[in-house]
Amino acid sequence: MTTQDLHTSIVDPTAQVVAGRYRLLGPLGTGGMATVHRALDDVLQRHVAVKLLHPHLTDDRRVLDRFKREAQAAASLQHAGVVAVHDWGVDDDVPFLVMELVEGRSMRRVLDLRGRLRPGEALSLLAPAIGGLGAAHTAGIVHRDVTPSNLLIAADGSSKLGDFGLARSIAATSATFADVVVGSPHYLSPEATHGKPLDARSDVYSLGCVLFECLTGRPPLEGDSPVAIATRHGRDAVPAPSTVVPGLDAALDAVVLRATAIDPEERFEDATAFGMAFADAVPGGPVPVDLRDGSTTIVVLPEHATRTLGDLSATTMVRDEARRRRGVPPRLKALLVTLVVLSMLAGGGWVAWDRVVAPVTAVPEVVGQPVTDARSLLENAGFAVTVDDERVFDREIAEGSVVAQSVTEPARRNTTITLVVSAGPRTAELPAVVGQDVGTATTAIEELDLALVVRTTDAFDDAAAVGTVLGMSPSVGAIVTEGGEVTLTVSQGPAPVAVPDVRGDTEA
Helix, strand or coil, X not given: CCXXXXXXXXXXXXXXXXXXXXXXXXXXXXXXCEEEEEEEECCCCEEEEEEEECHHHCCCHHHHHHHHHHHHHHHCCCCCCECCEEXXXXXXXXXXXXXXXXXEEEHHHHHHHHCCCCHHHHHHHHHHXXXXXXXXXXXXXXXXXXXXXXXXXXCCCXXXXXXXXXXXXXXXXXXXXXXXXXXXXXXXXXXHHCCCECCHHHHHHHHHHHHHHHHHCCXXXXXXXXXXXXXXXXXXXXXXXHHCCCCCCHHHHHHHHHHCCCCHHHXXXXXXXXXXXXXXXXXXXXXXXXXXXXXXXXXXXXXXXXXXXXXXXXXXXXXXXXXHHHCCCHHHHHHHHHHHHHHHHHXXXXXXHHHHHCCEECCCCCCCCEHHHHHHHHHHCCXXXXXXXXXXXXXXXXXXXXXXXXXXXXXXXXXXXXXXXXXXXXXXXXXXXXXXXXXHHHHHHHCCCCCCEEEEEEECCCCCCCCEEEEEECCCCCEEECCCEEEEEEECCCCCCCCCCCCCCCCC
């Protein structure tokens, strides 16, 4: 079939067209910020993925900046391990992003189905995406949201890193508590949870957490809420995978523990170094991975991983040779000398500073209070206050109240304390699931990632097969709030009919 035959046979002429060329064929998924559609590029006659920002977010400058940043970061990378970005723009006041269409499934879905992977399988699936992240680090870009959901397994078995919505250049990268909640808390580096500057080693930490989950079937650190999980990543060490799955090789433990060290200085310096160490820890190398389950025919062969590992090895040798030739940079030598001199001069002034100028005092606890009240309380106690520009979704704390404060322990007066303010619970639009089987419908609702409670009620129906969704409350398209409840009415087939007692009657 030619591309023109394909176009005329499956495309609805009444379908929405974005930017005059991208014809939407149906939704692929919905998140808190945007909906992704399968689309046909009428100009180049190819299928693409189009991400459309939710209309209610089009006036939020921070969201718009993040959306544009995703396009710029991904478009600057030309690597097989990165989901390519083809176009970006605004159509009818709604920003859109046009990306490579990856036919397959996410690593999140793979882990949900498989539970855990053998080391060689994990290497086959992760290596190409690790190569893509290594390319980002070489280009000076930190992804900041490396999770199984953002690792996509294509139909040809290659893996790709997507969703650069939180990515920024290393030179300008810092973390905010909003990023902690926007990004999945299970994979956050300690410095991200504390709002410190991020670099490639922060992504390495996230990779280490992803590898831990691949090998064990569960995230390394758990908690009762996203904030609790993030707090643990800022405080607790990630355990060795063999403590969960006895028998795993000590070399794999060493890779995970180094990648997830609390101190960034103790981690691999970037994804390239991580990938090489991971490969060395799997003596058998990458192996085939069978992901067939009836809905997909994907079988991952190790060729993509092997090719990527060769690229990583070459990159590592070039980088190490360049460093060997450079030696210690003159600026670093000057800095070391300066630090020695300053340390000698600092001793006398420290006592006066500590006892008189800036004594340590208790920091008021303001979490849960309206931001105006919290600011007044902290300023009256002698502290400087800033409010983070980005707000955080929170199910428990009301919109406009403080979710977190950067300093809680006693501190010196005039210390700057940053407040993070709640945006209230997250919301999303309910997808159309009427007519689907209850399992598929439940999965679609759960993929909204709003911790919705899904309940079912039974109803008889002469036409619908058993297990088919007949209705939903709230209705399709309704805006639901995180932690809310959705009720599905499910068909039990035709209603039973009473059989009359004909014993003793004639046959007629």
